[in-house]
Amino acid sequence: MSESAAPGIDTAFPLSPEMRAAIIAHARREAPRECCGIIAGRDGAPVRVYPTTNIAEGNRFYEIDPKELADLEFRELPNENAEIVAIYHSHPASPAYPSRTDVELAFWPEAVYLICSLEDPDKPYIRGFTIRDGQIAEVTLPA
Ligand SMILES: [Zn+2]
Numbered sequence: 031m032s033e034s035a036a037p038g039i040d041t042a043f044p045l046s047p048e049m050r051a052a053i054i055a056h057a058r059r060e061a062p063r064e065c066c067g068i069i070a071g072r073d074g075a076p077v078r079v080y081p082t083t084n085i086a087e088g089n090r091f092y093e094i095d096p097k098e099l100a101d102l103e104f105r106e107l108p109n110e111n112a113e114i115v116a117i118y119h120s121h122p123a124s125p126a127y128p129s130r131t132d133v134e135l136a137f138w139p140e141a142v143y144l145i146c147s148l149e150d151p152d153k154p155y156i157r158g159f160t161i162r163d164g165q166i167a168e169v170t171l172p173a
Pocket residue numbers: 119120121127128129132145
């Protein structure tokens with residue numbers, strides 16, 4: 031990931047309706063496990079959702095398969111002149127807010143962390159955050 035996030039990405043992230051739907055569909059497929067994936071972008075703007083495999087055990091954590099992540103980060107995305115702009119995962123039974131573990135394992139200060147909550151199965155929703163040095167800040171998503 032480059033250091034050159036687009037201006038404004040800190041406070042607003044232009045998640046498209048299609049990307050929102052793709053993340054919710056992935057969350058529903060994986061429930062009761064957490065799903066995870068990344069969003070690739072160019073110049074900080076999201077262009078494509080890449081679902082990845084969650085290799086964490088149990089239903090309360092996620093860990094993106096490191097091989098899939100490396101393939102994306104170092105091969106596929108550079109080939110497409112893209113980079114990781116967001117990392118998403120789901121909270122199948124809790125609110126869309128970073129858990130303590132999410133904060134401890136947030137190794138991407140330039141990325142937006144998207145969390146999809148299925149706490150109310152009929153009303154899934156997504157919130158976005160930056161997590162830097164343990165500090166959580168909310169990022170505005172389109173309504
Ligand atoms: Zn989480």
